[in-house]
Amino acid sequence: MSFTDNPPLPSTDWDILITGSGIKQSLLAVALSRAGRTVLQIDHNAYYGGSSTAFYTHSDITTWTARVNAGHEAGFSHAELVGGVLGRGFTLSLAPDLVYWDSALLRMLRAADMAESFSWQAVGSWWVWLTDEEVAVPAAAAAAAAAGGGGGALLMDAGVKAAKAVAAGKKRWNKGRKKTAAAEEETVGEGEGAAVADPPPPLQEEGATTTLRKMGGFREVACTFEDVAWSKDLSDRDRGYLGEFLRFVMKHDSPDPADQKHRDIFTEYKTKPLTTLLTTLFPLPPSATTSLSSLSLLPTPPATTPLSTALPALARHFRSLGNIPDVRSAAALTVAYGGSAELCQVFSRAAAVAGGINVLGRGVSAVRPAEKEQEQGEEEAGGKQRRRRYKVALDNGEEIGVDWIIGSPSDLPSTPTPPSPAPQPTTTATEQPTALYRAAYILTADLPTLFQKKYADEAITPAAAVLMVPVAEEGGAAVPVYILARSWVTGECPRGHTLLYASTTHSYAAISTAVSRLLQSQEVPPGVLLSLFYTQTHVSPTNTGEDAEGVVYLAPEEPGVVFDDGAVEEARGVFGRIVGGGEEEGFMRLPENARRLLDEMEEA
Amino acid sequence: MASREEAGAPKLSSSVKLVLLGEAAVGKSSLVLRFVNDDFQENKEPTIGAAFLTQKCNLPTRTIKFEIWDTAGQERFASLAPMYYRNAQTALVVYDITKPTSLTKAKHWVAELQRQASPGIVIALVGNKLDLASSNAISANADDVDDAENEDRRAIPTSEAKAYAEEESLLFYETSAKTGENVQAVFEAIANAIPESTLKPRGGAGTGMGGGARSSANEGHSHAVNMADATRAAKEGCAC
Structure with missing residues (x-):
């Protein structure tokens, strides 16, 4: 002032x-x-x-945009403001970061008696854009490789279980994908329980519905035991490998001598991409790989993300999952009023x-x-x-x-x-991309599907959600566009509005594509009041x-x-x-x- | 003192965020110290300590627990952040009746509040250091040996500030943090003036330092993750 x-x-x-x-x-x-x-x-x-x-205020934004384009804001460039004039009651943040439950920040804030200085809200669900065709692709090639290769031997006891799952899966491959029979519970229970703290759900009745939600072309990423157990997109064998993979994620850096095999796998695959591991040792369908990689929140596609980067990112997700009081389906939080x-x-x-x-x-x-x-x-x-x-x-x-x-x-x-x-x-010391394309959108509608409680027994209603849209690059792997959606209860916009924050290493065009997919996935596509695009450059620390x-x-x-x-x-x-x-x-x-x-x- | 069990009684009980504003050295912290501890310190150092102080105000119809936010000196160098005003249900804008510029400054803060704060905010304009005005100086001088202190140092007539307060629909009081005059009255007037609709139940969602996301507390379901319980659990976990 x-x-x-x-x-x-x-x-x-x-x-x-x-x-x-x-x-x-x-x-x-x-x-x-x-x-x-x-x-x-x-x-x-x-x-x-x-x-x-x-x-x-609107003038805050226009002033900043002009400064960016004049080269006066270190690390920012190419700002574009599109749309109407912002009224009162909006908070547009350059850093609407989400915070994992298992994070150095939260540990520090607790020790500093500052955790309660903020209004923490839950990031409820993760969604990925997947077409029906993509979901229909089984881990066929990967399965063949695993059956004939040394994967089982390397995994030792885990391999035995995986092999059991493969055998079971082969028998029921065609039928199994269609129905979630009680028989599936056996294989699921083995791998999954270690990673997800929830007790096993009651035995599933034939024909029961999945807990995974759909929203147009977006599918919710499995985040709880029930999700994995009752998913219609996973076969028994997929479930088995997924369980083994999650166990590996949790134990890849465990000092326990019993976890030597997990450390060995990590050492061997450290420099290889996440995709390599998910097509060889833990063969999963491509749709599952995409879903898993969305949980890493890394800007690079799974086909180019080395395991040394991907695994810590996935581990923080799964170590956080299930621990937030009153909202067991969430893994991350966000700070109201601008992150x-x-x-x-x-x-x-x-x-x-x-x-x-x-x-x-x-x-x-x-x-x-x-x-x-x-x-x-x-x-x-x-x-x-x-x-x-x-x-x-x-x-x-x-x-x-x-x-x-x-x-x-x-x-x-x-x-x-x-x-x-x-x-x-x-x-x-990982290679960081040099430019991150970012955008903030203000929508003139609530997106209720995104912010619904997942389970009726959860006391907390989420205020944010993450969406990932892989955008294909010509001749290369699909680059992720992440969208962090924030509802009006974050205090960042009036009721009847939603904020979207998108980022990718691909391009502004990729962001536009991803956001328009989200808008089109709503029953009534919401309008855009305003959008702000900008490029954030990773300044090399010279x-x-x-x-x-x-x-x-x-x-x-x-x-x-x-x-x-x-x-x-x-x-x-x-x-x-x-x-x-x-x-x-x-x-x-x-x-x-x-x-x-x-x-x-x-x-x- | 009301216990948590009694909170279920028909009497309304609510936490209210109160922010202090005003020029440096007008006695903002002293007012709070008088209200909270019934204490006064001469030559008090600029505020250091807690993010906010709490004090209950018991009225016949309601019990208000004030969370009183001091500026921590941030008013001096253009460094009060938007989070300071956010969700404040009431503000105490303080000036010094012996210092004309401080009323000008107070008017600026009122304008700032009307621009930035929640629309329903209750603002009280408070002229402090009433003990330095003549009538009070005489009545309160029993212990004063220094004649200079008996001088009327008032520079802002009551009528002037009162007229302004009426124009802007502000509560208005002149106080002395030193003698305690009118201090309790200001807080009681505020506690009475807060509209029932903006009162939220004690211990409801999002009563952290930053306040809960606005109006989410009235939704019948919670959006704020309870960090207090989680913190306690984490600490207990460490202990074993």
Whole structure:
């Protein structure tokens, strides 16, 4: 807001200057303030969040779009705004991330007494676009390969079960696909129980209906025991292999000696694509492979995603599944009011509550090391603060002294010393696509099918859903387009509206195709009030690591559908480097006096 | 103090998010401290501590549990986030009756609330530091030895602020966080003024810091995942 006091800063002397208010900066602002450091957090933008911000008015969006196209927003390009003017009551987020139940973010928030600072809502269902022809393709070729190959031997006891399933499947192959007979329960029970925590359902009566929903050309991805057991698209043999595969997913990194065989498979197949494993060791129909890969939320198709990337992504899904209270069919959550944009705002406020100062609309204009000669002569006598490492000129003319400067390279226009060769980033060293095409749509209808409760016994109604549309690339594998749909109960749009967030490495055209398929899958195709397309470039981290003593360049945020837990780990690492001396464990920990205050309030 | 069991009684009981706004150093935190702890600290440091404080207000017809959000100093540098206003059912816009610019600032905040906050928000305009005005200075000076404090330092006439408040349909009070004058009255007036339709049952869905998604609490089914129970379960799990 423009009418604030704009007084001078309360001090010219700070332990730490943080530039920017993205996830990592805001996390560090809380953590360091809570650890008793004096923290000044500034952002040259007039809003919080940086590349994870949210827009609340139409002019917010048009201003940002213009800045992107003028090249003023690092990491963004090619913004296109189509459609009408947005009224009051919308929140359009650049980072509507979903958060897995089993995630570093949630663990950290719980430890920091901050989990309840957000309104968490459930991501209810996953859907994939599959044609009837695609679903009808059995794992025929794969089955042949597995029967004749060494798959069974490698799997040892798992292989025996799989072979049993194959035998059973062969007998009933034709009939079995049509009816879900009670006999199927035997094979299902073996593999599936390990991965999905739910107790086995009562024996299925002949002719009972599947729990998997359909919506036009979209099919719900199996997420519970019942789904797999009663799916009409899976044969008994498919179910057997699926169970074995899920067990492998859960145990591929288990330290238990009994799981050696799973680790061995992982080691052997690590660099091979997910598809390879799902056509050889665990032969599944292509439709099942597509469905499984949609759970990874990875931008690459299963035919090119190495197992080393795919498996951790699938594991986080299945480790989360069934654990969210009152909504056992869900694996992921999302934060109401804008996803990660909300995280940034709440973190920055938490930093202020812990004594930090946030200043919006202020940037850094110059950084220089504090002069050497002064440093020697002035080992100050009594009461005076010791000399800070850096003098930082802010763009309103104020000058401050700081020991640490934290920010992304784009927020720090002049570096104190030429950057040395960057150390390798600590995040997963997989090849990231360079550009992610993204879009936000505001629809003028509720999409009730997407947000229905899956089971009547669930107390929570989902507020979001994920859809995946594979878009064929000429001569190559189908590239996924992910759509995260958010209902009005997220507080991000008025009733009678729905938000869609789409992303793909393919193209804007692929997004348009995918979204139009979703719209056409509704009984009455909803209208589009507005759409915003933009390209988010993965900036290669050339300038990360600790380049000069006291300067921390944060790696660029990883754009994606799911919250990047790497951000938490990176912030934790930076925190440890700054506080040192055994205080590392105190990352985000609430100070004792604040803790007492909270406890007192809880009792009242 | 009302127990959870009594919440089922016919008397309405509800949590209400209240946000404080106003220029720095007008006494926002002091007002809260007086209301919550019946305490006052001279030369209080800018607010550090909790994300919000809670205090119950018992009225004949309803019990309101205020969740009182302080600015944590964020009003100073254009750094109050939209999440601060969100789902606030009521706002206390505070100025200092001895400082004319602070009323100008208060008017800006009122305009900002009318633009950004929920349409039904109840706004109270509060002129603080009433103890520094002459009539009060005289009546409250028994312990004061310093004559300078008896001077009437009021710079904003009551009538001026009151006229503005009436124009904008705001509740209006002049208070002293120092003596406690009118502090309880402000909160009681607010508690009375909140329309029944915006009151949600205590402990209902989404009463986290960010508030629940608007109006979802009245749907008869829940959208918010209960993190409190989950957190407790996780902690207990760790302990064994």
